Amino acid sequence: MVNIVESDPRVSGVEYQLSKVEKIIVVLSTKGGVGKSTITALLGLALADKGIGVGLLDVDFANPTLHMIVGAPTHVELEEVMGVKPYRVDENLYILSPVFFAGDTSLPLRGQEDVDALLEILTIGNWEDINTLIIDTPPGLGDTQLTLFKLLRSTAKDKTRALAVTTPSQLSIKSLERSLPLVEQLLSYKPLVVVNMAGPDYLSRHIGEYAVAGVVRYDASLEEAIGSLDKIRKTKAYSDVMGIVDSIVRV
Amino acid sequence: MHEAAIALAVVREAEKLAKTLGTKPKLVEVVVGELQSIDLEVLGEYIRMNLREALPGVEYKITTEPPVLRCEQCGYEWRLDMNTLDPDVKEAIHFLPEALHAYVKCPVCGSRDLTVVRGREIRVRVHG
Ligand SMILES: Nc1ncnc2c1ncn2[C@@H]1O[C@H](COP(=O)(O)OP(=O)(O)OP(=O)(O)O)[C@@H](O)[C@H]1O
Ligand SMILES: [Mg+2]
Ligand SMILES: [Zn+2]
Secondary structure: OOOEEEEOOHHHHHHHHHOOOOEEEEEEOOOOOOOHHHHHHHHHHHHHHOOOOEEEEEOOOOOOOHHHHOOOOOOOOOOOOOOEOOEEEEOOEEEEOOHHHHOOOOOOOOHHHHHHHHHHHHHHEOOOOOOEEEEEOOOOOOHHHHHHHHHHHHHOHHHEEEEEEEOOOHHHHHHHHHHHHHHHHHHOOOOEEEEEEEOOOOOOOEEOOEEEEEEEEOOOOHHHHOOOHHHHHOOHHHHHHHHHHHHHHHO | OHHHHHHHHHHHHHHHHHHHHOOOOOEEEEEEEHHHOOOHHHHHHHHHHHHHHHOOOOEEEEEEEOOEEEEOOOOOEEEOOHHHOOHHHHHHHHHOHHHHHHHOOOOOOOOOOEEEEEOOOEEEEEEO
16 A cells, blocks of 8 residues: 655744744734834844844845845845854844845745745744844735744744734724734734834823733934944834833733 | 755654654655755755654655746746756755746746746655
């Protein structure tokens, strides 16, 4: 009798690579342009400045921008050890971006290939010596997000956290209210909310049944700080994030 | 090495698969799409080392699958010759096969809207 079983080894690979980190934070929003990449970078830098080893991963294959914010070049030499080591941008801050492989262009990926790219980058990323991995996702709730949530739930459930970003606009809030119950169910975890680009008087503790972990004010100086960690450290937005870091990672 | 990470994933997966087999595993077959541009000798060596501990006595075999691409704009389908690619491109694709979309164009209409029909994947088969 011929007896053959077959499967894709990458899920096992992802499980192995993610077993190296203590905590994973997925930054998400169904609405675009609300500040996911900015908050990912600020949160990563704030944690790194507290002495924690942080890895940033950009899984926005159509439009990766995280590397720009933290000032990583497009062409880098990555060390090949059990996959690839992320690129170091600061003492405790590392990043892995699709641009390191595909260069500065949009990748025209259809659904399955988007999923393949996600699986691949998670299989090769070696997060050894990293404490907290922060994943910047593209906007929406499609192939990338659904696959990522499923993977994290099956390989790293107990250490996965989700951070939903919104602006104070009711359009963004509505988008969040619609999607968070779904995200919660898919991840088996209640996402935290950060309200970004808020006015000076903005105050809110809850969005629906979800706690607002922090408010980050609109800060016009951020634009000029893109690409320089030292300049970012001087922004109000960075101080705001520094002030809420504990409430985000404690949970 | 990238090959080391893949080999580890392959052997871990083979271990899981072997448990579902119902009979004693005899052979681990690894199907490698050429798009991965993996060094097969290096991969084989890592698999051999890991397999020895995980599933002692089980043989392994690596088979390759040449890449076939399809243009979604004009429908042209062709076999991509990896040797025609620039070494830098090969290196990028080695890490992230989807990076090919940044470099490869349809030879007929020039579109980058391509689908990989075959030759991308890595699959593990455990034979009992
Ligand atoms: N607190 C803030 N104050 C001022 N500008 C901000 C703030 N947060 C983000 N921005 C700016 O808003 C724009 C969108 O931010 P960002 O790219 O981080 O959003 P995103 O959610 O990642 O977008 P996408 O959905 O396209 O991935 C950027 O120009 C960014 O510099
Ligand atoms: Mg973004
Ligand atoms: Zn074509």
